[in-house]
Amino acid sequence: MPHLDPTDALDLDDELDEVERLIRDTVSAFVRDRVTDHVAEWFEAGTFPTSELAPELGKLGLLGMHLEGYGCAGASATAYGVACRELEAADSGLRSFVSVQGSLVMFPIHRYGSKEQKQEWLPRLASGEAIGCFGLTEPDQGSDPGGMRTQAKRDGGGTSRSSGAESGGDWILNGTKMWITNGSVADVAVVWARTEEGIRGFLVPKDTPGFTTGEIHRKLSLRASVTAELHLEDVRLPHSAVLPGVTGLRGPLSCLSEARFGILCGVVGAARTCYLSALEYSTTREQFGRQIGGFQLTQEKLARMQVEFVRSQLLALRLSRLKDTGKLRPEQVSLGKLANVRAALDIARSARTVLGANGITTEYPVLRHANNLETVLTYEGTEEIHTLVVGESVTGLAAYR
Structure with missing residues (x-):
């Protein structure tokens, strides 16, 4: 065959x-x-x-x-x-x-x-000479970025290199951002803050007075990654630090849609690694005098993993082609992230059971991937939020509040 x-x-x-x-x-x-x-x-x-x-x-x-x-x-x-x-x-x-x-x-x-x-x-x-980070999530505002507390206020009496009235004067930023990848190693942070005109993006260089970071430790997931808090206390920025091309939530949300596309494609790789690890193990590990891959219950797991993996491949490819033609919509990205992260996490968990006790060590990659995917399930929009995005898309009824 x-x-x-x-x-x-x-x-x-x-x-x-x-x-x-x-x-x-x-x-x-x-x-x-x-x-x-x-x-x-x-x-x-x-x-x-x-x-x-x-x-x-x-x-x-x-x-x-x-x-x-x-x-x-x-x-x-x-x-x-x-x-x-x-x-x-x-x-x-x-x-x-x-x-x-x-x-x-x-x-x-x-x-x-x-x-x-x-x-x-x-x-x-x-x-790669410079590293950046993205400051949107706050300690009390995750899924609802519209409720952010970080504020930026104009100060026309500033003495920075901005050109006074023509440029709108300086800005003073105050607030805290949380769960920021690359935060403590970044040379510049894209920080989103509430202003009188609406939410605006600011470029904050790392050496700006009042801007400090603190690395987050004791993580059980995404450990091979730098995660930090950003603290802004009376951070003075020239008007030239403002991203001039966008005002409102569509700015940060458009960035998140870009990142979510990378996620829905990326997790296919995590799923593949876990599946192949389980498949190889099943053909070399013997119990009861035979390879465990020859038992029906193990083959059911492997077949189910293969089906979920193929589905995620197809979805990632289709959404990639839509994006290449400029037709990809944010709700389609939400569907892709929701489906593919779920599939990858299910594959990782199932693969761990095939490996038995060996699956909990770092000698094999599956539980490391499973732990990481618990974070991927949450960041750039939780499973619940993407479920509601898809739900609203098919019913026309918003269910966020």
């Missing part, structure tokens, strides 16, 4: 063009050479070698790769999705770093920033 390719049962790689396959192979090789053998140690130690990996990721063109100009690769959405998949096959923390840099920091500067802001930050961020 012919065998299905467990990594591509429906020959979906045939749908990729030459450039997309080259990116797939390049990222896969980088992950294999630089990450796979070390990521379990990073996870256990709760560290991520940002200063080492950022320039390498930049050299490969992976930082802001879906953006045009300013040192960005200008790759297709499908190519970006494939890259995210290969990165997250190693660890969600690695893909998160690339997603935050490209989709949450570079994207808003690229879309809403001034010419000067783009020239100052995008080339450095694309090369």
Whole structure:
């Protein structure tokens, strides 16, 4: 009986063009050479070698790769999705770093920033010379960013380099942001704050007086990733620090939609790693005188994992093509994140049961991925929020309040 390719049962790689396959192979090789053998140690130690990996990721063109100009690769959405998949096959923390840099920091500067802001930050961020973070979530405001307490008030009497009345004077920011990936290692933070005109985005360099960070420790998930709090106490910024191209929640929400696309593609890689780990183990582990993969209950698990994996592959590819044609809608992204993260988490949990007690160690990747996916299920919109987005989309009735 012919065998299905467990990594591509429906020959979906045939749908990729030459450039997309080259990116797939390049990222896969980088992950294999630089990450796979070390990521379990990073996870256990709760560290991520940002200063080492950022320039390498930049050299490969992976930082802001879906953006045009300013040192960005200008790759297709499908190519970006494939890259995210290969990165997250190693660890969600690695893909998160690339997603935050490209989709949450570079994207808003690229879309809403001034010419000067783009020239100052995008080339450095694309090369990995500079690191960015995205400040939206607050200690008391997660799923409802419209209730943020961080405020920015005008101060026309400022003495910074802004040009006074013509530029609108300085801004004074106060507030706290929580659960910020890259927060304590970032050179610039994209901070969203409430103003009299509505929510605005601000570029806050790390050495700005009054701006401090504190790294969050004792995590049980996404440990190979830097997570921090941002504190802004009377932070004075020139008017030139404001992202001029957007006012209101559509600014940060558009960034989140970009990041969610990377997630729905990336988790396919985590699911693949867990599935392949369980499959290999089932053909080498023997009990009762035979390989455990030959038992019906184990095959049921493997078959169910294969079905969920294929579904997530199909969904990621379809949404990637929609994004490439400019037709992808935010509610479709929500559907994709909801479905694919659920599938990846189910696969990781099931794979752990195939590995038995061995599955709880860092010798195998499955429980590390499962733990990471618990965070992925929550960030960039919780499972509940995406459920309500899909629910509203199909009924026309909002159920958030």
